[in-house]
Each structure stands twice: as C-alpha cells, then as structure tokens.
Amino acid sequence: MSSRRLHSRRSFLRSAAGASLAGPLLLTRGWSGEARRPANERIQLGFIGVGTMGGGHVGGFLRSPEVQVVAVCDVVRERKDNKQKMVEDYYGKAKKSEFKGCKAYGDFRELLQNKDVDAVVIATPDHWHAIICVQAAEAGKDIYCEKPLTHDIAEGRKIVNAVKKNNVIFQTGSQQRSEFDGRFRKAVELVRNGRIGKLHTIRVGVGDPAIPCDLPEQPIPDGTDWNFWCGPAPLRGYNEVLCPRGVHKHFPNWRLYREYGNGAIADFGAHHFDIAQWALDMDRSGPVRIEPPADEKSKKGLRFTYANGVVMIHDVFKGPRADCVFEGTEGTVLVSRNEFHTLPDEILKQTLPEKGFRAYPSTNQHKNWLECIRSRKETICPAETGHRSATICHLGNIGYQIRRPLTWDPVKEQFVSDDEANALVSRVPREPWKL
Numbered sequence: 001m002s003s004r005r006l007h008s009r010r011s012f013l014r015s016a017a018g019a020s021l022a023g024p025l026l027l028t029r030g031w032s033g034e035a036r037r038p039a040n041e042r043i044q045l046g047f048i049g050v051g052t053m054g055g056g057h058v059g060g061f062l063r064s065p066e067v068q069v070v071a072v073c074d075v076v077r078e079r080k081d082n083k084q085k086m087v088e089d090y091y092g093k094a095k096k097s098e099f100k101g102c103k104a105y106g107d108f109r110e111l112l113q114n115k116d117v118d119a120v121v122i123a124t125p126d127h128w129h130a131i132i133c134v135q136a137a138e139a140g141k142d143i144y145c146e147k148p149l150t151h152d153i154a155e156g157r158k159i160v161n162a163v164k165k166n167n168v169i170f171q172t173g174s175q176q177r178s179e180f181d182g183r184f185r186k187a188v189e190l191v192r193n194g195r196i197g198k199l200h201t202i203r204v205g206v207g208d209p210a211i212p213c214d215l216p217e218q219p220i221p222d223g224t225d226w227n228f229w230c231g232p233a234p235l236r237g238y239n240e241v242l243c244p245r246g247v248h249k250h251f252p253n254w255r256l257y258r259e260y261g262n263g264a265i266a267d268f269g270a271h272h273f274d275i276a277q278w279a280l281d282m283d284r285s286g287p288v289r290i291e292p293p294a295d296e297k298s299k300k301g302l303r304f305t306y307a308n309g310v311v312m313i314h315d316v317f318k319g320p321r322a323d324c325v326f327e328g329t330e331g332t333v334l335v336s337r338n339e340f341h342t343l344p345d346e347i348l349k350q351t352l353p354e355k356g357f358r359a360y361p362s363t364n365q366h367k368n369w370l371e372c373i374r375s376r377k378e379t380i381c382p383a384e385t386g387h388r389s390a391t392i393c394h395l396g397n398i399g400y401q402i403r404r405p406l407t408w409d410p411v412k413e414q415f416v417s418d419d420e421a422n423a424l425v426s427r428v429p430r431e432p433w434k435l
Contacts, residue, residue, distance in 0.1 A: 120136050196328030266393035272324050301402070
C-alpha cells in the first residue's frame with residue numbers, strides 16, 4: 001500500500017470514528033467493521049539498518065504473508081546488497097508475481113521518500129534512533145524501532161511528540177512484553193494483582209554503565225560510509241569493534257560506549273527495566289530519586305526510588321537464576337527469559353482475581369505491530385512506554401557518571417535544582433543532525 005493510500009485510509013478511519021458517534025456507517029470496498037485493511041493487501045516495509053539485529057528482522061518479516069519487503073538501507077554496502085539479494089531471492093523462489101523488486105539505499109532519507117513504503121523497521125545503533133524515528137513519523141511511516149529507544153532522555157519526548165502529531169503506529173522492540181512463553185507477562189500479573197503482598201523492592205540484574213570510547217583508529221573499509229555511521233555522534237577514527245566489516249553474525253560492541261550507546265545497563269536494561277516499569281504501572285512515569293552506590297568504583301548497586309516507596313536496585317539477586325526479582329511482603333517473583341520461580345512455590349499456583357489486572361494480550365511483537373497498523377490501535381509497547389523504559393537506563397548512567405544522589409521529576413523530565421545533571425538530559429548532536 002502506498003503512503004498516499006495509507007494517508008487516505010487514515011483520513012477515512014478518522015471520518016468513520018466521527019460518523020460512528022452520530023449513527024451507523026456502512027463500510028464498503030472490502031473494509032470490515034473493525035476498519036482493517038483488505039486481507040489481500042500487504043503492508044510494504046522498509047528496513048533501516050540491516051546488520052545482525054536488522055537482518056534478523058528482515059528474515060522474520062519475510063516469512064509473514066501480511067507484508068512485502070520493498071526496501072533496505074545501510075551505510076555498509078555489503079550489508080545492504082546482501083539483504084537486497086536475500087529479499088529478491090526469497091520472493092523469486094516463492095514466485096510472488098506482484099513483487100517489483102527490493103530497492104537498496106545508503107541514506108535512510110531516500111528510503112523515507114519512497115512512497116511505496118508504508119512502514120519502517122529501525123535497527124541502527126542507538127545514537128541514530130531519534131533522528132530516524134522523527135523523520136519517519138513526519139514522512140507518515142508507521143514505525144518499529146529497536147530498544148533502547150533513545151540515546152538520551154530528551155530525544156524520547158521528541159519521538160513521542162512526532163508520533164502523536166503524525167498519527168503513526170509505533171512499536172518499541174521490547175519483545176519480553178509479548179514473547180518468551182509469557183513468563184514476564186505472568187510475573188507482571190502476579191505483582192499487579194498483589195499475589196506477593198505489597199511490593200517493596202525490585203532487583204534488576206544487567207550489565208555495567210557506559211564508558212567513553214577509547215578505541216584505536218583503523219583504515220576505513222571500502223564500501224563503508226563511516227562519516228554517515230557516526231552521524232550525530234562525534235566524528236572519530238573508524239574501528240571495526242564499532243562497525244564490523246561487511247556482513248557479520250555477531251552483535252557489535254558500539255553499545256558499550258557512551259558516544260553511541262548506553263552500556264550494558266541499557267542493552268538488556270531496556271528489556272528488564274521495562275518489565276519493572278510495567279509491573280509498577282509506571283509506563284508513563286518513573287522514579288523520583290537516584291542514588292549511586294557508596295563505593296565510587298562500583299558498577300552495581302545504584303538505587304531508583306519511586307514516589308510510592310518501591311526501591312529498584314541495579315543488582316544481581318543472590319539466589320535462583322533471575323534477571324528481574326520482585327520482592328513483596330508475602331513473597332517473591334523471580335523471572336528471566338528461561339526461568340520463572342516464586343517464593344513460596346504456592347504463589348505460582350494461585351488464580352488471579354476475576355476482575356484483576358490482565359496484561360495486554362500479545363504473544364508476538366512483530367505480529368502485534370502489524371495488527372495495530374491495520375486496526376490503528378496502540379501497540380503493546382508504544383513510543384511513550386519505550387521512552388520511559390529507556391529513561392531508566394539513562395538515569396542509571398547519569399547516576400553512575402555524577403556519583404551523587406539525584407532528585408528526578410518524572411513529569412517535567414528534569415532533575416530538581418541540578419544544572420550539572422540536567423546538562424546530561426540532552427546532548428548536542430553533530431551538524432547537520434539536529435532534531
């Protein structure tokens with residue numbers, strides 16, 4: 001479906017919503033009462049960033065009969081060429097007569113100008129997320145963006161505002177809300193329904209805060225646009241640790257460095273802190289106090305305190321394997337991607353109250369996004385939620401960097417009376433990449 005048709009459809013949906021207040025509306029030309037697209041009309045996708053994670057997304061969506069992959073983009077020539085061939089080979093073998101080819105771009109702005117692209121999947125390094133998200137929203141494209149959603153706190157509000165202004169459907173790639181056999185969803189339901197009594201402590205076991213980049217310079221490989229890779233980040237010498245050569249199968253370590261990512265605390269923290277926020281019913285808010293550990297060399301032990309008194313600790317639980325631990329007055333829930341325990345065991349056997357909290361029904365993050373593109377309903381992890389979860393990671397990094405207690409206002413999204421800390425809420429991007 002072209003962008004023009006997609007915008008026409010959105011106008012139709014707004015008109016339909018208004019008409020439904022005055023009386024019944026007859027939907028014709030294949031539209032159902034749920035205002036979904038015709039079943040035979042595929043969502044046309046473009047992919048921005050097709051390294052290990054983005055390439056995985058390409059393969060996953062290729063297998064979906066609901067979509068057609070029509071464009072890929074990367075600053076490394078070998079990657080975009082590889083994924084272009086992968087798409088064209090796949091559709092060629094499937095004998096998709098309607099397939100008109102997959103375009104390959106080195107500049108995401110050219111992809112966003114492609115009117116055949118309905119929606120985009122963004123899997124670039126974190127320092128690029130906000131700029132691409134905002135420009136994609138302004139181009140009217142629905143968006144799936146990898147976590148952590150942002151590189152700094154202020155970027156998140158700009159994404160949320162752009163998504164709302166342009167009425168696009170947004171999904172943050174926080175798969176733990178949907179997948180892993182529903183372990184995290186079940187944990188959240190147990191906590192939100194009081195099965196462990198009054199929640200008082202959360203422990204999240206993830207890696208270290210970000211560090212400044214000190215990698216040595218190496219020759220830039222042919223076919224790699226290194227200046228574009230750096231983009232809004234400071235321009236420095238190329239190193240393959242940041243941007244591996246050609247097509248590769250590992251997750252590169254740019255995420256460890258402050259200039260491009262936010263360390264291991266944000267890598268998996270964007271997943272596990274996200275579950276903690278969900279269990280706290282804080283998808284639109286956050287903590288009010290950040291306290292680093294007393295030992296200034298320690299990379300664990302930072303504490304987030306919420307207005308309701310709950311304390312969340314960047315820590316590792318000393319007991320059964322778990323990445324998220326919820327401790328209450330009557331028990332404990334321990335959950336990770338492959339493990340799920342309660343202490344005592346009986347908590348796991350308890351039924352939830354009939355009218356109690358139930359998690360948003362989703363079992364697949366990709367599928368939920370596609371369903372919401374058709375229905376125009378909110379996804380399980382929209383921009384506001386992704387922004388608030390990423391903010392926890394940023395607050396943690398700022399706490400470890402400044403190494404003193406901080407007071408945070410989650411409404412104004414500013415530190416209280418602290419110019420030094422507030423200077424880290426936003427960063428000045430390199431020209432010409434200002435939001």
